[in-house]
Amino acid sequence: MPELPRLTGALRAFGTVSCQDEAGPSNDLALRKSLLLKKQKDRSLSWDNLTLLIKKNATGASNSDISGVTKQLIATAKQIVGSEESAETVECGAAFLFDIFKSVESVGQREATQLRSTFGPYPATAATKACQLVRKLVGWLPEAALAQLSSQREEGDGAASNEEFGRSIKFSMSYNVEEEDKDDISSEEDELALEDN
Amino acid sequence: MxxxxxxxxxxxxxxxxxxxxxxxxxxxxxxxxxxxxxxxxxxxxxxxxxxxxxxxxxxxxxxxxxxxxxxxxxxxxxxxxxxxxxxxxxxxxxxxxxxxxxxxxxxxxxxxxxxxxxxxxxxxxxxxxxxxxxxxxxxxxxxxxxxxxxxxxxxxxxxxxxxxxxxxxxxxxxxxxxFTQQPKYTDDLRETMPTILQVLSNIAARCGVLLETPGTAPQKLAHLEGAMTLTSSDFQDVLLYLSDTALTLHRFLDMYPAAASVFHQHNFCSVLANFYECVMPELAAQIKQQDFRDPSTRKKLARKLQQTRKSLVSVFHTIVQHVCLTSVLENVNNEEVVTSCIEDFLHTMSTVLSDRRFLAAYESMYSFRDNVDLLLQASSVIEASQFEYIQAAIDLAFATYGHRKSPRGDTNTG
Incomplete structure (x- = not known):
């Protein structure tokens, strides 16, 4: 929708009582995603450690099999994270994908939401492929190694322990223009008044 | 501790x-x-x-x-x-x-x-x-x-x-x-008033009207680009800008009526009534005359204009209500304050008597007679006769421009 002219826009532009807000970084979305991945990285296994752990514990697959799949996972992560991102960010994204898909069979609602909130819009085919690749890697890992990974994930989940401010405060808002019209405008009679005036 | x-x-x-x-x-x-x-x-x-x-x-x-x-x-x-x-x-x-x-x-x-x-x-x-x-x-x-x-x-x-x-x-x-914990915000509001007045003045100028300054009458600006020359897109921008301005001021004063004093100090009531009188008819005429691509636009803008009218009148009412009427009720035992508030009320209403469309709109939403009754009940120093000339002007304005909501009545007074 178009940006509408506002009184407060004029007060900001011509008044002297507000902070003169310079334009912020135009790449704030990219910065936000990078920060999220960095935080993710801080609380889970790094990509290097993850691949090392897989290679060390995998049964029924050679190192070259594993390398092949991890390379594909990196390539898929690149499609999801964004091709312009650094190698470090992409690896971080790959570790995140492993974390999300290691205990599910397919991309469900929960996983899709997690991906969207971390990376924004992403190609669904890449998510499906990433899930399949992670399933393949997980299939080579014994129960004990998977349990080790799971315990690390729970540490990382760290939900906020504080109650959210204002949870019990009643807030009301709607964008029902018809309703607004009922309140503020009357009727045909007012429209006639408009014409007469 | x-x-x-x-x-x-x-x-x-x-x-x-x-x-x-x-x-x-x-x-x-x-x-x-x-x-x-x-x-x-x-x-x-x-x-x-x-x-x-x-x-x-x-x-x-x-x-x-x-x-x-x-x-x-x-x-x-x-x-x-x-x-x-x-x-x-x-x-x-x-x-x-x-x-x-x-x-x-x-x-x-x-x-x-x-x-x-x-x-x-x-x-x-x-x-x-x-x-x-x-x-x-x-x-x-x-x-x-x-x-x-x-x-x-x-x-x-x-x-x-x-x-x-x-x-x-x-x-x-x-x-x-x-506002209580930081009085500097009231100073800032005071400092903002010239910009708010300028916004109204600019909108009026876009509609081809020079707002009244003390001692002069509002003028149509034949030599300036007026509403008549606005494209339909520019016209919509002007109306939406005014609508936002009116609604923002209305909501602000509604939420914080104490700010009314600052508006009153800048003779905002007088400017507002004058603005209404001169600009609203121009805008209404434009809605009829403009050629809109989408037929629903005309109706949408007519509603917007009507919303705007009500917001502007509400702003006026809140200022008068807070500065004059509420002050009287809160100081019934202080004759000096009561007298001063009533004089203020009389003066404010007197300055808008020539803005007859505005008076009619005010009377259709709020009753001047009710305001007077309230004052008469609150104080013994007031006499009904002090308000008669204002009521007469309002009745006349309402008879000319007023519109009674249903049920329709026979009287032409507000």
Whole structure:
């Protein structure tokens, strides 16, 4: 929708009582995603450690099999994270994908939401492929190694322990223009008044 | 014994004492800016990008509101990215009278959730005592709000415009707290008045009208570009700008009537009535004359104009009500104050007697006679005869321009 002219826009532009807000970084979305991945990285296994752990514990697959799949996972992560991102960010994204898909069979609602909130819009085919690749890697890992990974994930989940401010405060808002019209405008009679005036 | 946040000191890494409110205690965050919702949600890329911003903001404000008192205040004071994100929301968030029905339901729900979170964030920011254990010394709180521009007059007006219609009681308390703890905001409002008057003047000029200054009559500006030469798109911009201006002032004064005194000091009632008298007929004529591509536009703009009329009249009413009528009721035993308020009321109404369309509109929404009755009941120093000439002028104006709501009556008085 178009940006509408506002009184407060004029007060900001011509008044002297507000902070003169310079334009912020135009790449704030990219910065936000990078920060999220960095935080993710801080609380889970790094990509290097993850691949090392897989290679060390995998049964029924050679190192070259594993390398092949991890390379594909990196390539898929690149499609999801964004091709312009650094190698470090992409690896971080790959570790995140492993974390999300290691205990599910397919991309469900929960996983899709997690991906969207971390990376924004992403190609669904890449998510499906990433899930399949992670399933393949997980299939080579014994129960004990998977349990080790799971315990690390729970540490990382760290939900906020504080109650959210204002949870019990009643807030009301709607964008029902018809309703607004009922309140503020009357009727045909007012429209006639408009014409007469 | 609980200690105010501004008086808590903790050891820093090098062993020296450090205030609990210190920039080193903020979490590294990237609060993204809000953007205007896409006009065409079928453009998937644009819609997804907008929704992504909204989702990030929702997540981050949830996080912010879950922070303990001290960390919350560190973040809101020292995180400039947060200031910019909140400001972008106030600037660009559609007001509730704007149409968002084109947004998919999921997007609309996220938008509403974001509105709730922003409101709660500002509510927390305007609360100096969150609980008996978590509070800030009131004077320091006032200084923090002002020094870091957590609130300023445009932001306060945006907040009123966005949330005032449906969250009045809480918002009134918020504003009361902000203006009480930091009197400099009232000074800022005073400083803002010339710009508000200039906005009205500019809108009038776009419609080809030079607003009245004391001692002169309003003039049509034949030599300036007037409304008659506006394109339909420019005309819509002017009307929407006026509509936003009127509604913002209406909501602000509704939420914080004490500000009426500042408006009154700048003769706002007189300017407003004069503006109404000269500009509204021009706009109504334009709605009839303009050639709109979409036939529904004319009806939409007519409604907008009608909303605007009501907002302008409400602004006038709130000022008169607060400055004159309420003051009389609150000071019934103080003859000096009562006399002064009544003189003020008489003077204010006298200055708008020539604005007959305005008087008729005022009378159709509020009754002058009721105001007088109220004053007569409140004070023995007033006589009904003092108001007769005003009532006569209003009756005449109403007979000419007034429109009675149903049930229609026979009388031509208000």
């Amino acid at each position: 609980p200690v105010a946040l501004d008086k808590i000191n903790g050891p820093s890494e090098n062993g020296s004492a450090k205030s609990a409110l210190d920039p080193s205690r903020i979490e590294p965050m990237v609060f993204v800016r809000y953007s205007v919702p896409p006009s065409d949600p079928d453009n998937r890329a644009e819609y997804d990008a907008w929704l992504e911003r909204v989702n990030f903001l929702c997540d981050d404000l949830h996080w912010l509101l879950q922070l303990p008192h001290d960390k919350f205040w560190c973040q809101v004071v020292f995180d400039e990215g947060l200031h910019k994100a909140l400001d972008s929301f106030l600037r660009y968030c559609p007001r509730c009278h704007e149409n968002l029905e084109h947004l998919p339901e999921a997007g609309l729900q996220r938008q509403l959730e974001l509105c709730r979170l922003v409101f709660l964030t500002y509510l927390r920011m305007s609360t100096h005592k969150e609980s008996k254990d978590h509070f800030i010394t009131p004077e320091v709180f006032g200084e923090i709000l002002y020094k870091w521009f957590l609130f300023d007059i445009p932001k306060i007006m945006d907040i009123c415009s966005l949330f005032g219609k449906t969250n009045g009681p809480l918002l009134s308390k918020m504003l009361g707290n902000i």
